[in-house]
Amino acid sequence: MAVLGCGLMGSALARRFASGGLAVTAWNRTPARAEALASGGVRPAASVEEAAREARLAVVCMSDIDAARQALRSVRGLAGSTVVNLSDGTSDDVADLERWLGEQGADLLDGATFCYPEQIGEPTAMLVFSGPSRTWEKHELILKLLGGRTRHISDDIRGAKALYLGSGAFFVTALTGFVESTACLLRRGHALEEIRDTTAYALELLRHATEEVASSIESGRHETDQATIHVFADGARKVLGEVESAGIESSVMAAVARKLDAAERAGLGHLGYSAQSLL
Numbered sequence: 001m002a003v004l005g006c007g008l009m010g011s012a013l014a015r016r017f018a019s020g021g022l023a024v025t026a027w028n029r030t031p032a033r034a035e036a037l038a039s040g041g042v043r044p045a046a047s048v049e050e051a052a053r054e055a056r057l058a059v060v061c062m063s064d065i066d067a068a069r070q071a072l073r074s075v076r077g078l079a080g081s082t083v084v085n086l087s088d089g090t091s092d093d094v095a096d097l098e099r100w101l102g103e104q105g106a107d108l109l110d111g112a113t114f115c116y117p118e119q120i121g122e123p124t125a126m127l128v129f130s131g132p133s134r135t136w137e138k139h140e141l142i143l144k145l146l147g148g149r150t151r152h153i154s155d156d157i158r159g160a161k162a163l164y165l166g167s168g169a170f171f172v173t174a175l176t177g178f179v180e181s182t183a184c185l186l187r188r189g190h191a192l193e194e195i196r197d198t199t200a201y202a203l204e205l206l207r208h209a210t211e212e213v214a215s216s217i218e219s220g221r222h223e224t225d226q227a228t229i230h231v232f233a234d235g236a237r238k239v240l241g242e243v244e245s246a247g248i249e250s251s252v253m254a255a256v257a258r259k260l261d262a263a264e265r266a267g268l269g270h271l272g273y274s275a276q277s278l279l
Contacts, residue, residue, distance in 0.1 A: 001023070002024070002055035002058040005028060005068075007061065010061035010062075011037060018041040019040070020142075020145040023043075024042045025042070027052075031044065049074055049076065052072075057081070058075075060084065061087060065085065066093075082107045084109045084110075085111065086112070090165070094110045109131040109132075110161060111129040112161060112163065114149075114167070115127070122148065125146065125148060125150070127146050128164070130157055130158065174206075180252055188246060209273070212272075224273075228269060229270070229272070229273060236253065239253055263276050266279060
């Protein structure tokens with residue numbers, strides 16, 4: 001098999017495939033990155049053509065889908081092979097790549113990594129794939145080497161990217177909020193150990209809160225006897241003032257406050273947090 005693209009994630013993929021007993025050839029635009037994998041049992045290739053010309057399975061992990069397509073254009077004889085795309089892009093980009101590969105006689109599985117490179121191969125690592133079930137079944141055992149929570153989620157090629165990008169709206173916002181919060185608390189003289197402790201508790205509370213919100217959205221019932229949007233909106237305005245008074249640029253909290261203000265203006269203030277889904 002071939003791995004095309006040896007950045008942080010691509011290198012982790014290649015090493016894991018090799019440690020799983022597979023013969024792996026790797027290529028990267030900067031040859032030194034592929035060459036650095038030789039000690040892990042990965043054969044570096046001087047060109048994309050050399051890496052992929054005899055591979056029935058090529059895993060592409062490049063900066064974006066445009067870069068992946070450009071690399072694959074130089075490979076003759078893609079017919080009969082399967083390309084697994086783990087490059088970034090939109091759902092439309094993936095659909096375009098599937099059409100183009102189909103014209104070359106190749107199959108496509110699209111994937112998304114819900115983990116960091118250091119987690120590849122661990123039981124907790126999650127990767128999701130979409131594309132034809134028959135193609136997934138052909139390569140399932142190999143792809144499941146990448147993580148214990150690896151799975152196929154849809155025959156629709158757009159499925160993996162749609163889930164990844166949609167989930168990113170939560171993950172990246174939460175992580176950015178943590179950075180803003182930590183910067184504010186450090187400036188106010190709090191110790192990192194204290195911040196870690198309160199954040200760990202907040203994550204437990206968030207797990208409970210997200211389940212409550214999901215259940216309310218599922219049922220369509222947004223009434224609450226716990227904390228209304230009015231309560232959250234008032235709190236968000238106070239938090240925003242505190243963060244800004246500490247001299248921290250507060251883009252996340254400013255956006256949260258605007259969203260809650262909009263919910264109040266829409267007459268949803270007496271309902272629970274989940275009612276924002278109605279906007």
